[in-house]
Amino acid sequence: MASPSSAKKLLLLRRTIWRAFRPPLPSFSATRRSYLFSSSLSSMYNYVLEPSSFSSKSFVINPSSSFCSQTPPLNEGSQGPTTIDYRLQLAEDEYHRLANSTIHDLLEKLEEYGDLVDIDGFDVDYGNEVLTLKLGSLGTYVINKQTPNRQIWMSSPVSGPSRFDWDQNSEAWIYRRTKAKLNQVLETELGNLCGMPIKLS
Structure with missing residues (x-):
């Protein structure tokens, strides 16, 4: 003691x-x-x-202790990926106006198209800002808004996933990787799948 x-x-x-x-x-x-x-x-x-x-x-x-729980920010000369803030390119209210107009227009034209083609399981549905086009055994299209990125995303049974940004010059939703327009992609793919042309532009 x-x-x-x-x-x-x-x-x-x-x-x-x-x-x-x-x-x-x-x-x-x-x-x-x-x-x-x-x-x-x-x-x-x-x-x-x-x-x-x-x-x-x-x-x-204690080796498990750390001086700070925060992760230090990347240096200016680091090789980390560059994040694009699409909110700076398109105001949110303008984005919603353009995206809603596009999706609602697609909904109307796809419903009319469904009356013309003979496809088992053809169905168009819209809810919670998601447009779903079912073509039976041919596959399903899903088109929805992505507000944080100011984009419209599409999942296609033909071309897979793609993200479309609004282009002021052409006044259309453009897939930057291929420069393809949303409506033109759908026109081409649906025409080939269903055997009947469709006009969406």
């Missing part, structure tokens, strides 16, 4: 070590990162006193 003098020495040693590693108190304008550093300091720096002597000491740093 440690003597009172030894316990006092231990207490003084702990205070000395804590003062040596204690950072300055954060100001009101200090960042969250600085706060995380100072608040977790006591858990990162623990010391163990050797049983043979109270005067000798060794430090143990």
